[in-house]
Structures are given as C-alpha cells and as structure tokens.
Amino acid sequence: MTREQYETLTNGDFLAAADKAREDKKNRKNGWGLSAKELLSLANQHKEARATEDYRKMASIEYRLTQINFHDECSMLNFGEYAETELLKKFKKFEDEA
Numbered sequence: 001m002t003r004e005q006y007e008t009l010t011n012g013d014f015l016a017a018a019d020k021a022r023e024d025k026k027n028r029k030n031g032w033g034l035s036a037k038e039l040l041s042l043a044n045q046h047k048e049a050r051a052t053e054d055y056r057k058m059a060s061i062e063y064r065l066t067q068i069n070f071h072d073e074c075s076m077l078n079f080g081e082y083a084e085t086e087l088l089k090k091f092k093k094f095e096d097e098a
Helices: 003-007 017-029 036-051 055-067 071-078 089-097
Strands: none
Touching: 017 055, 036 055, 036 071, 055 071
C-alpha cells in the first residue's frame, strides 16, 4: 500500500480480504472489545508502523478499531496522536461511571 492509498483510506478500502478477515478474527477472539492494555499495544504498533512507513499495518489496525466502534481512537491514531491519556479517556469515563 502506498502513502497516497493510505491517506485516502476509508474503513479499510485498500485492505485485502485476507487482511480484513485476520483483523475480524482477532476482534471475535476478544469478544469485539479491547482492554486498555490492548489499546495501548495497538497504539504502539501503529506508531512503529508509521515510523517504518508500513501503511498496510496502520490501515489494518485502524480497520480493527473501526470494526469495534473505537472511532475516536482510530481517528487519533490516523492523525498520529499517541498520547496515552487521550487514548484512555473512554476507559476512564467508564470506570468513573461504575
């Protein structure tokens, strides 16, 4: 995947069916959710992929997050915002409500 394809990406449009199936399998295994630790791990993987210009990996992670309704977090990663405090706001909100 080229940088231009990644920049015009919408919900995994440029991902191969096998890439989507792999990410869907991971989501099914996790019950279509993530822990805070898993989200931070994905953010770190995304950051590393950005540094090495691995746009396919970045798109795969963003697709996975989109499929489990982590749209805000997906958008943050897409724009290169990796601040842990911002990524975990949703988790903090749910903890406060419990």
